[in-house]
Amino acid sequence: MNNFDFQNPTKIIFGKDEISKLSKEIPANAKVLLLYGGGSIKKNGIYEQVTTALSNFEVLEFGGIPANPEYAVLMEALKVIKEENITFLLAVGGGSVIDGTKFLSSAALYSGLDPWNILVNNERTFKGMPFGTVLTLPATGSEMNSGAVITRAETKEKFAMGGPGLFPKFSILDPQVVKSIPKRQISNGLADAFTHVMEQYMTYSVDAKLQDRFAESIMQTLVEIAPTMLKDEFDYNASSNFMWSCTMALNGLIQKGVPSDWAIHMIGHELTALYGIDHARTLAIITESHYTVNLEDKKEKLAQYAERVWNVTEGTLHEKALAGIEKTTQFFHSLGIDTKLSDYTKDYKGTAEIISKRFEERGWKGIGEKGKVTPTIVEKIVAMSY
Numbered sequence: 001m002n003n004f005d006f007q008n009p010t011k012i013i014f015g016k017d018e019i020s021k022l023s024k025e026i027p028a029n030a031k032v033l034l035l036y037g038g039g040s041i042k043k044n045g046i047y048e049q050v051t052t053a054l055s056n057f058e059v060l061e062f063g064g065i066p067a068n069p070e071y072a073v074l075m076e077a078l079k080v081i082k083e084e085n086i087t088f089l090l091a092v093g094g095g096s097v098i099d100g101t102k103f104l105s106s107a108a109l110y111s112g113l114d115p116w117n118i119l120v121n122n123e124r125t126f127k128g129m130p131f132g133t134v135l136t137l138p139a140t141g142s143e144m145n146s147g148a149v150i151t152r153a154e155t156k157e158k159f160a161m162g163g164p165g166l167f168p169k170f171s172i173l174d175p176q177v178v179k180s181i182p183k184r185q186i187s188n189g190l191a192d193a194f195t196h197v198m199e200q201y202m203t204y205s206v207d208a209k210l211q212d213r214f215a216e217s218i219m220q221t222l223v224e225i226a227p228t229m230l231k232d233e234f235d236y237n238a239s240s241n242f243m244w245s246c247t248m249a250l251n252g253l254i255q256k257g258v259p260s261d262w263a264i265h266m267i268g269h270e271l272t273a274l275y276g277i278d279h280a281r282t283l284a285i286i287t288e289s290h291y292t293v294n295l296e297d298k299k300e301k302l303a304q305y306a307e308r309v310w311n312v313t314e315g316t317l318h319e320k321a322l323a324g325i326e327k328t329t330q331f332f333h334s335l336g337i338d339t340k341l342s343d344y345t346k347d348y349k350g351t352a353e354i355i356s357k358r359f360e361e362r363g364w365k366g367i368g369e370k371g372k373v374t375p376t377i378v379e380k381i382v383a384m385s386y
């Protein structure tokens with residue numbers, strides 16, 4: 001196992017009706033900005049629960065943060081934070097609202113010239129404005145990590161940011177919020193969380209037995225609950241397991257002591273930036289070709305995954321590794337997620353060249369756990385995903 005430091009300061013408040021505890025978590029004299037997305041919280045009762053819990057606080061609101069949080073919209077929110085002397089941010093939403101809030105937490109205390117530099121230069125944030133979250137959509141793990149991904153439509157770019165100053169102070173996870181989530185977003189959540197685990201697992205063995213089994217158990221849980229989550233009836237227990245699995249998939253724990261990859265995400269973000277494809281679906285597009293192209297480097301873990309997560313018992317190491325890739329694609333299909341770029345856009349020709357050129361220009365000369373995935377290999381992976 002590799003050396004590691006591990007610190008995750010986010011307090012999790014998990015369970016039925018726990019949104020009512022909100023008032024205990026925010027400093028008494030805080031001036032709060034409540035941030036939310038396109039309005040789902042006003043239709044499903046979450047907005048009422050939050051505002052009731054905050055009735056003794058001074059609260060301003062900023063709604064309209066779009067899926068794939070947009071830089072220009074966030075800059076409007078930043079104006080409100082500054083003009084109104086806001087002291088605490090509360091994100092009520094999914095990954096997009098939480099990520100947008102993380103950017104604002106950083107930008108609100110930023111001493112540099114232009115907050116865009118936080119993104120374009122990936123400047124780490126060591127101190128941000130304090131914020132909490134009420135999660136409405138299990139998927140990204142953003143509620144318990146310190147990373148964010150922000151989109152700028154003007155330049156068709158999507159950049160990651162983060163730092164130890166960007167962990168939420170608290171996150172409230174009430175699985176009842178799952179009731180109103182459209183099936184398309186449930187599928188996205190399952191696929192995104194599953195891929196988060198794979199990116200931290202499908203590398204090479206460092207004999208980290210417990211980390212491997214943490215990762216496998218999250219994947220097994222997601223596979224087990226997926227059919228129930230896709231049914232029309234709401235199931236509280238399945239939703240609880242879904243929500244906690246998504247959080248555990250990306251709160252930093254399972255990546256400690258092991259190498260991680262993240263190539264699928266790095267390439268996937270470009271597909272969202274270029275074509276607006278849902279984040280999770282971009283991952284499903286890239287996964288099979290990434291693992292196929294890099295089979296030799298990942299073979300042992302792919303075979304272990306096939307055995308332990310999918311119960312593949314027959315075949316050589318090579319055959320089991322291939323079976324692991326195939327099972328993954330079948331899993332995405334079982335969620336109703338298409339796995340080829342041409343399923344999403346007719347204008348896919350040339351995408352591989354565009355992405356590899358972007359990586360080259362940004363100096364991303366070698367990504368993946370061994371730094372071996374060069375822009376040329378990225379081009380091959382994307383072309384294989386058409």
Ligand code: NZQ
Pocket residue numbers: 036037038039040041044065066067068069093094095096097099136137138139140141142145147148149177178180181182185188189192250265279
């Ligand atoms: O905007 P509203 O009206 O709230 O509707 C949202 C949105 O349209 C809706 N929704 C959320 N909760 C709902 C609900 N609808 C009904 N009932 C509810 N309870 O769902 C739609 C999608 O929401 P969004 O927040 O965009 O989804 P998700 O949580 O999948 O977040 C995706 C974003 O997170 C980033 C992605 O790149 C993408 O921008 N990621 C963030 C990560 C992180 N911070 O660690 C890691 C991930 O890999 C990912 O990159």
Ligand code: ZN
Pocket residue numbers: 140192193195196265279
């Ligand atoms: Zn993701």
